[in-house]
Amino acid sequence: MSGADGDGSAGLQAVKERGGVTVVQDPKEALFARMPENALEYAEVDHCLPLDEIAVLLARLAVEAREERGEEQGGFAMPEDMELEQRMSELDPTTLGGDERPGEVSGLTCPDCSGPLYEIRDGPLLRYRCRVGHAYGSAVDVLEENGDKLEDTLYFALDKLQENAGIAARLAARARESGQRKAAARFEKRERESRQHADVLRGLLLGSPRPEEQPTAPGDPK
Numbered sequence: 001m002s003g004a005d006g007d008g009s010a011g012l013q014a015v016k017e018r019g020g021v022t023v024v025q026d027p028k029e030a031l032f033a034r035m036p037e038n039a040l041e042y043a044e045v046d047h048c049l050p051l052d053e054i055a056v057l058l059a060r061l062a063v064e065a066r067e068e069r070g071e072e073q074g075g076f077a078m079p080e081d082m083e084l085e086q087r088m089s090e091l092d093p094t095t096l097g098g099d100e101r102p103g104e105v106s107g108l109t110c111p112d113c114s115g116p117l118y119e120i121r122d123g124p125l126l127r128y129r130c131r132v133g134h135a136y137g138s139a140v141d142v143l144e145e146n147g148d149k150l151e152d153t154l155y156f157a158l159d160k161l162q163e164n165a166g167i168a169a170r171l172a173a174r175a176r177e178s179g180q181r182k183a184a185a186r187f188e189k190r191e192r193e194s195r196q197h198a199d200v201l202r203g204l205l206l207g208s209p210r211p212e213e214q215p216t217a218p219g220d221p222k
Contacts, residue, residue: 001025001051003035009137010127014082021061023047023054038137057079059075068212081120089133102129151205159200165181165194 016022023043027033031048040048047057065161082202085102087095103120110117110130117128117136128136136142172187 001036001054002030002032008035009039009042009125010135011124012039012045012123013125016044016046018078019083021046023049025054032049043124046049085120085129085135088131089135091133101131108142111142111149128200140176152188154201155207158205161194161198161201165191165198168194 012022012024022039022043024039024043025036027036027040030036036048039045049057081102082113084095084100085134088102101118102180103118106117106119106128108117108119108128110113112134113130113132115130115132117130120127120129125138128142129139136145168187168191172184172191175181175187177186
């Protein structure tokens with residue numbers, strides 16, 4: 001159903017492979033269409049309906065399934081690779097310490113734990129999982145999560161640079177009061193450098209062009 005992420009497609013396909021019926025909300029009426037669109041692209045979908053029709057369909061399917069099976073419960077064996085991923089998601093110590101891996105080494109690192117990511121080909125879907133169970137429904141999800149982590153790191157660096165500039169300014173003022181001109185000059189230089197670096201980071205975070213990308217005025221030799 002409606003969602004801003006692309007996950008869920010692998011789980012939906014797993015339901016289908018184990019004998020289930022797959023239902024996806026019509027992306028045209030979803031508040032956020034990415035999740036149902038991703039499911040329609042990568043999973044085998046039985047029904048794509050507006051939200052207000054899904055509940056009626058599920059009630060009907062539940063009755064039909066009960067009538068078809070009677071008192072017997074249908075059994076669908078879990079594939080070995082699916083069982084492995086389930087054990088990994090449950091942080092099973094034997095599985096985490098063993099040699100089994102859910103896919104091929106991708107050369108990427110997990111945005112959450114920095115461990116290696118394994119690439120899993122699930123039909124047309126290419127997804128990723130690390131050894132301790134962090135899962136990503138597509139390479140786009142890995143890219144966006146990396147972007148979020150990078151942005152957090154840049155904001156942290158900006159905060160520390162501004163903090164360093166403030167400390168250097170106080171130290172410079174104290175040095176001037178004490179008549180320590182060389183020390184004052186050294187701390188003033190540290191303050192200027194920290195503020196310059198902070199300005200560069202602030203420009204990156206706000207999306208402003210770098211100095212060499214700034215438009216030049218007509219006749220400007222730069």
